[in-house]
Amino acid sequence: MATNATKPQSRAKGLETAGRVRKAALKRFAGAGYAAVSMREIATDVGVRPGALYNHFPTKQDILKDLMLSHMTDLLRAWDAAVFAQDTDPLECFVRFHIRYHLERADEVFISYMELRNLEPENFAVIEAERRRYEAILTDILEKGAASGRYAVEDARVATRAIIAMLTGIPTWYREGGHLSEQQIEDLYLNMVRKAVAPIAINSQRETG
Amino acid sequence: MATNATKPQSRAKGLETAGRVRKAALKRFAGAGYAAVSMREIATDVGVRPGALYNHFPTKQDILKDLMLSHMTDLLRAWDAAVFAQDTDPLECFVRFHIRYHLERADEVFISYMELRNLEPENFAVIEAERRRYEAILTDILEKGAASGRYAVEDARVATRAIIAMLTGIPTWYREGGHLSEQQIEDLYLNMVRKAVAPIAINSQRETG
């Protein structure tokens, strides 16, 4: 870009290195877990000596925090930016969005759920707040739907957790090229979610017996 | 006890120490993650010097494998031993069993899902096989129910994963003494699961518009 042309090359190189650090750390953390990954490994992936990492991130913990926080903000921003046909069911929007976004970012999703405990308390609080904001989106949809009679959920917070757990589990087993396309996955899960919150009565075994 | 009278005390002491190692490791692994826990910490918890741990487990990895494998075998055995009223819906049996069992054993469940990647390949294969056996129970219930028309699931394997992910997420947020009793949790989730696999049609937004 023209705006970059006048910047010293080292700045640009540094930004690029920071990006490579993020990328390498993401892959490693997702694969082996934060605690099992060493700064040396990340440095090797980046093609740099360990000491150089500290020009870009003050500590290893900061790399983790950076990855998790930017995942959450990207996620929320992506939801805000997502556009659906005007008359689409909000629940359908959310389910399809969640599945798509998470399937495309398996590594980020994975560390966001697995490495929470490796965040120092301060960082944990920040991430958790973002996560609650995201969950609130679904809770809100469910509550509004329940109020309108479209959905039947006894406890929207519990239903939110149930649905998100169900959806977020997909990337742990879904593989591209498997016997189901991403579209089919979306449809299958959407159907299950809809039924799960649908205002229908299920007769228990005892009652039918 | 009379049955212990003839055994040398050292043997009994050893068994007890091994048990304490398991217990301490379980708590630590669940709390901080396998990679972040040191043998020294476990030894301190047990009240023993680090070297003594190696009288009971050849490596740290073996402690993890022991915990994960015994969790899976206990789980399967518990299912086999579980007795329900004869005419109870099998799906209800499974859901209630799963929730109860997992809520009582939050630590075991947690490490069983979190530490899979820290298992050496050989051990991973063993655990995975057990896990698949457990999932097969639910898949079987769903397939039989679908065949009889009681349930409508397009893909029993996918539905199995969806349901188990949903249920297994409970211990991550459920706390005793919260605003929901365990019984209420069971009922709420059972209802959602039943509806999710019920043979009903959901009208999409577009169709109703």
Place this chain on the structure above:
Amino acid sequence: MATNATKPQSRAKGLETAGRVRKAALKRFAGAGYAAVSMREIATDVGVRPGALYNHFPTKQDILKDLMLSHMTDLLRAWDAAVFAQDTDPLECFVRFHIRYHLERADEVFISYMELRNLEPENFAVIEAERRRYEAILTDILEKGAASGRYAVEDARVATRAIIAMLTGIPTWYREGGHLSEQQIEDLYLNMVRKAVAPIAINSQRETG
């Protein structure tokens, strides 16, 4: 033996175990070096737990000392017991005896030369005294032969060391079934030794030019 018949079996078993410990330690020390061998390895070879070794030898060091000391005393006793044709050259006797004895006991010889430094000072002094006694045998032969004019050695102590170093090196490369028989080795070395101490003049290069 009749005298053993009345002894408790445990005594006999203990003696047998001690012998197995010696044998296992000898093989291990020769193969890997005293410092690199653990009591656990020896115990495993013997088919016993590590603690049991201490019923037979008070420390690891004592096993080494036992092996080295008994090797030296056996060697000296064997020399005393060796019988040669009355008119055989004493140097030939010594050379043939040394080669034979050492080729038959490669492990003992090896550790006797390699593990000297791992002996605690007290034990070292004992072994060294025995070694000097053995070397004195050859020195004496050389000195007597020099006095009688049969040999020409300028310094019998130096010649002793030279010859013993030469002979003791054999087991490091000699393998049974190689292209030379033990008998041929003996003859070759005896010839070299004899010539080396023979009362002959060697013309230097310059003088012959």
Place this chain on the structure above:
Amino acid sequence: MATNATKPQSRAKGLETAGRVRKAALKRFAGAGYAAVSMREIATDVGVRPGALYNHFPTKQDILKDLMLSHMTDLLRAWDAAVFAQDTDPLECFVRFHIRYHLERADEVFISYMELRNLEPENFAVIEAERRRYEAILTDILEKGAASGRYAVEDARVATRAIIAMLTGIPTWYREGGHLSEQQIEDLYLNMVRKAVAPIAINSQRETG
């Protein structure tokens, strides 16, 4: 120095540290044996913390390999560089060279013979190849001398081993300031070696009786 002026100081410091590691390890390995020396001891000698050693040598084994390999290559290079009066007997050249070189480097020689078994197989093969190259020098001298009738050796390979064992034993007992000068040692051994391979007949005891 002008040549160093452009090098960063840290690089120079590192090279110096590596040299100090080599020196300390050499002394320690020679004194107590590879297996009995700890990295902590070496670090203490060098004046550095144990971890710093790993900036210069990847493992303890690599220090040993470095010492043994450089000893062998130095030895071979020194032989190539050694210059003797043109008409000097090659055997004399070799004997004098070997004694001088080995007396000046008692520690290197010692570990080169004692620590062979502590080399991992791969490293062992490398060192052994160098050793054979060195022995081949003497074998060649003996074979050429035998062909010309100057020497009588029945088996040049065996004679090589005998002579080298004899000469290499010197540093184990020779002490500067003893009753023999290095020059006298050379002369004494040279004389013995020459006679040992001289084309003379020795009458056996029986034949003279």
Place this chain on the structure above:
DNA sequence: TATGAATGAGGGTTCATTCAT
């Protein structure tokens, strides 16, 4: 911005040895 050297702490594991049984 990147390097190579160094630190100080700590990692998993093994050691020779002791001791009650």
Place this chain on the structure above:
DNA sequence: TATGAATGAACCCTCATTCAT
């Protein structure tokens, strides 16, 4: 005599991080 459990010290090595260059 042999065992299994335990000790206390030490092992080699790796860690995240610092810093002069």
